[in-house]
Amino acid sequence: MMDLSGFCPHYHQAVQLVGRRWSGSILRAIMAGRHRYAEIRSTIPGVSDTMLAQRLNEMEREGLVDRRVIPESPVRVEYHLTEKGQALLPAVRALAAWADAWLGPKENGD
Amino acid sequence: MMDLSGFCPHYHQAVQLVGRRWSGSILRAIMAGRHRYAEIRSTIPGVSDTMLAQRLNEMEREGLVDRRVIPESPVRVEYHLTEKGQALLPAVRALAAWADAWLGPKENGD
Numbered sequence: 100m101m102d103l104s105g106f107c108p109h110y111h112q113a114v115q116l117v118g119r120r121w122s123g124s125i126l127r128a129i130m131a132g133r134h135r136y137a138e139i140r141s142t143i144p145g146v147s148d149t150m151l152a153q154r155l156n157e158m159e160r161e162g163l164v165d166r167r168v169i170p171e172s173p174v175r176v177e178y179h180l181t182e183k184g185q186a187l188l189p190a191v192r193a194l195a196a197w198a199d200a201w202l203g204p205k206e207n208g209d
Numbered sequence: 210m211m212d213l214s215g216f217c218p219h220y221h222q223a224v225q226l227v228g229r230r231w232s233g234s235i236l237r238a239i240m241a242g243r244h245r246y247a248e249i250r251s252t253i254p255g256v257s258d259t260m261l262a263q264r265l266n267e268m269e270r271e272g273l274v275d276r277r278v279i280p281e282s283p284v285r286v287e288y289h290l291t292e293k294g295q296a297l298l299p300a301v302r303a304l305a306a307w308a309d310a311w312l313g314p315k316e317n318g319d
Contacts, residue, residue, distance in 0.1 A: 103305060105241045105252035111234050113308035118228015124221050131215045142215035183311050190307055193300035195213060198223035201293050 116161060117187065121146050121154050126184070127191055129164065134177040163187070226271060227297065231256050231264050236294065237301055239274065244287040273297070 117123050121143065128142040140151055155178060158164040163184035169175040180187075227233050231253065238252040250261055265288060268274040273294035279285040290297075 103237055103241045103302070105238050105243050106234060106254070107237070107305065107308065109308035109312040110237060110305045112312055113304050114228055114233030115230070117304065118224055118233065120225070123224030123228065124216060127213055127217070127220060128215050131213045133215055144216065186307055186311060190300060190303035192213070193303045194223050194227065195217065195220045197296055197300055198217065198219035201296060202219040202222055 116163075117190070119154070119157070121150055122158065123191070123194070125151070125154055125158065126163070126180075126187060127195070129178055129180055129184075130188060130191060134179060136176055136178070139178065158184070226273075227300070229264065229267070231260055232268065233301070233304070235261070235264055235268065236273070236290075236297060237305070239288055239290055239294075240298060240301060244289060246286055246288070249288065268294070 117126065124143050124146075125139060128139045131142075133139045133142050136151075136155075139155075140146065140148070143151070155164060155166070159166050159178075162181055165179045165181050165184075167177045167179060169177060227236065234253050234256075235249060238249045241252075243249045243252050246261075246265075249265075250256065250258070253261070265274060265276070269276050272291055275289045275291050275294075277287045277289060279287060
């Protein structure tokens with residue numbers, strides 16, 4: 100168990116990075132095997148093209164996501180997680196497990 | 210290992226909840242044993258009174274944080290995590306570990 104000190108600027112930055120609107124869900128979609136732009140978009144209800152493109156750009160700049168252009172006809176673009184992005188899997192899983200236990204249908208009485 | 214489907218509205222909600230500006234760091238501060246308002250505030254550089262009060266209110270409404278008024282003179286107010294808030298500890302730890310490995314001083318060459 101790592102010791103949690105009261106504040107850590109890197110943790111703060113990590114929360115902002117993953118917590119930015121849609122970023123958490125985009126990460127999860129790619130982790131779940133959605134790699135093509137259109138696949139990612141259709142997986143996430145409500146995300147606009149502008150927003151998705153912007154988030155993917157940011158995630159590429161931050162080194163989480165690798166954009167691959169596949170020279171087919173027509174050209175195909177895929178997004179894959181880098182090693183740094185893959186390393187977020189335990190955090191995404193932990194948050195998903197929490198959401199399942201505390202925000203899921205059982206908790207809401209559905 | 211739980212299976213990650215492409216999208217989950219509860220996970221999306223969880224990311225927004227923890228990822229809201231300052232919320233992740235407030236959670237961490239309380240997990241690290243800072244319970245009094247002034248302690249939490251002094252732990253997190255840059256957070257304003259308005260923002261901290263608003264976030265603590267939201268986290269109380271969402272059932273993550275329990276506000277306790279301790280009838281001393283002067284009255285003391287403490288914030289503690291509820292069971293639902295405590296359950297976020299693995300996610301906070303996983304994100305903190307990632308931040309330490311990938312955003313820490315070694316990675317930045319400091």
